[in-house]
Amino acid sequence: MKLELRGITKRFGSLVANDHIDLTVNPGEIHCLLGENGAGKSTLMNVLYGMLQPDEGQILIDDEVASIHGPGDAVAAGIGMVHQHFMLVPVFTVAENVMLGYEYTRSLGMLDRGAARDQVVELSSRFGFDVDPDGMVEDLPVGVQQRVEIIKALSRDARVLILDEPTAVLTPQETDELMRIMRGLADEGTSIVFITHKLREVRAVADRITVIRRGAVVGEASPETTESDLAAMMVGRTVELTVDKEPSQPGPVTLAIEGLHVFDEAGRALVDDVTFDVHSGEIVAVAGVQGNGQTELVEAIMGLNEHVVTGSVLLAGAELVGQETSAILDHVGYVPEDRSHDGLVSSFSLAENLVLDQVSTPTYSARGSLRRDVIKNTSTTLVDQFDVRTQGIQYPASSLSGGNQQKLVMARALSRPIDLLLASQPTRGVDVGSIEFLHGRMVDERDSSTAVLIVSTELDEVLALADRIVVMYRGHIVGIVGPDTSRHVLGLMMAGVPYDEAAVQAPPDDVDHEGPVVDGGAL
């Protein structure tokens, strides 16, 4: 099936989210839509999937104008979508999820679960998905849940499959598996629209690449285009893909985590005997696939964990476990992993957000009253220093773009002298320009001999920033390795393979830039 978008324009008020976008997806082609967060990719796909109506332009399917007024029309026209956040019912089985909304029924409206199972088995074996139709979705790994989404789309005869940032939640190995599946589908004639901002993946799998910037198509590229050229197209200027930093000058140990455990209600260890140090003047990055205990580790350090925490976290010799969060914040600058959920009060002004965690200190309050002039002056300075693009500090944080919101959170964390900067997913969902800025600030903080602990699921970020890398898998530390460890070895370690085995399994051409083991196999 050939899919063509002609002159699609979508406006939200004065903002043009899509500006006369033309896009053609040929049958059996993997077409990659590359652009930064906020470039208009998701809007375009929501238009295609019928969730938004375009202000101008047409959608053509096999050279005929299609009218798509809702997801139902899109599905009927053979368009399937796998959302970034899965649309699955966790307590339903795979087969039940697949038939949801398109239930097979027998007489008297009885559900025909057998037919749904058969279809799952059939699709699963045809494309090598390896999905159990009777598995409960909530028990499945994320990568398998994603395949369920793909099966769901295929079961409705999707001939164009839209994958919206599908690799965000996957390990490198799961990503490879997904790419193999995509290639298989394309070979069978399914067209695939692959939305991403990750350059490496684009080059690995795409047949054709369309780059979108600020709502408009800025060009097409072939998979042979270099990463830096693609980045330049995407951002509109040359981009430093690596972070410029001097070798670290580690000082004494600032943060010492010793035998830290976090248990959930059922007594399972979410963080399992974690021990490592962070020296002052050093960036330590915790790498791992999302959901392997990093979140709980960070919350335990910050005194935010509602679970049982045992073990010891010493900051400059003082025990943090058992302390109130407000006391910990006196010495720690904290960037939470989800800025809109935990980092910012979106209805609060920039100024209010900048003092959110310090408002009860004498700096910003006196005799129970806010010191409004101090808050105003400090915020103005911080907004300026951290290049937060805004109309003014009195505007709500919700008026900022993701990158500027993240700069705001970083500005708050670094607004005072601290011993430790703890940044969780510091650049998630942030544009390239802001990533450069945020990375620079974290390196600056390191260079002013603060201890910096970063938690990131982005291997690129870990490799760009870390002086040492702690790899976590299922709550425990797989190993602590140096910054020049190969991507492939790290990927394997993120899947739980110890360093020694991972180094052996790594392809030979990777072995030569394999890094020295700093603290291999530490558990």
Added chain:
Amino acid sequence: MTAPPTLETTPAAPGPEAKQPKVRSPLWDTALVTFLSFVLALAIGGVLIAVSDPDVAEAASYFFAQPLDTLAAAWESVSSAYLALFQGAVYDTSASTFQQAIRPLTETLTVAAPLIVAGLGVALPFKAGLFNIGAEGQIILGAIGAAYIGFTFALPWGLHLLLAVVAALVFGALWGGIVGLLKARTGAHEVIVTIMLNYVARFLLAYLLTTSVFQRPGRNDPISPIVDDTAQYPALLGDWSRLHLGFVVALLAAAFVWWLLNRSVLGFQFRAVGANPSAARTAGIKVERSYVLVMMIAGSLAGLAGSFQVLGTEKALSGGVSAGIGFDAITVALLGRGSPTGTVLAGILFGGLRAGGVTMQARTGTPIDIVLVVQSLIVLFVAAPPLVRAIFRIKGGGSIETLQVSKGWGA
């Protein structure tokens, strides 16, 4: 799964003027919608007055012969009812002296005082993300405390009133604090807890009024002794009006709540907890403590309303001392959109409707229930700004702050 339009903003390198989010002051918009809601509610109330009037019904029986008769009768009935409402609430044009003429206005303010403070007791928790349905119970507890001090002890003027008011504040704070504590410790939803505590308070009062401590000697019905003169709020204007010092206290309470919310550290934390409890907790704000504190302050505000009843207007504790003020307070707070200024204005409006409704019923026979309908309709329209906009064909900004009332169950 219909995602909201993902307004993907382009942050790469926008100049400050490249894309400006529209941040319009919603104040004018809000005031307009509120006013129009009032007009709409009066219009619908007018229809109800007309159809329930026997004269109109009689004229309507020969509607097709003389349609104008029906309309005239309807006009007559509605206009006289609303005139009486105005005369009872603001200025009595039929009065012979100026004092008598403005007495309705002072009556409005008298009735407004407890509505305002109880309304503040609902509005303040709104800002912290809590829906306090329990003002009624907190008023009762405040009234119990104030009355007990008021009629039991013989104390000098000034000190007696002060102690009685403090008792009202403390009792109200306790009743509110229970809610905050249960919410903080067990996650019990404040709506359920407050509703249940309303019953507990009501029956506690009923029980107390049967005991020798509270029941007035020589009486069999549930009523307490009259509180001593020394414990009563002094009249502001003299004997001809019931307006007492409580109204000034209510305005001071509103000023305090404004300061608390907009200028104090505690209020900042309350608002943060209300707007995003996770972010507040992450920023080291003690969310549970905020719940307890805000409910204690809210309870003491409602308790203050109880003191206005027993130390100001009623002078004694009876089974009906709360007079439904705690429930009207919810409406007042909603109409005032949770802001102290709005709550004061809404309290005065409702005070006027209550005061005027009595006169309306007395002079034109229009049932006072019409006033309740009008009150309810106002809030109904205020809660649905798009409806009002559609009726009056105003271009909507959509910028109206929708008041967040409460989190989901168990939140």
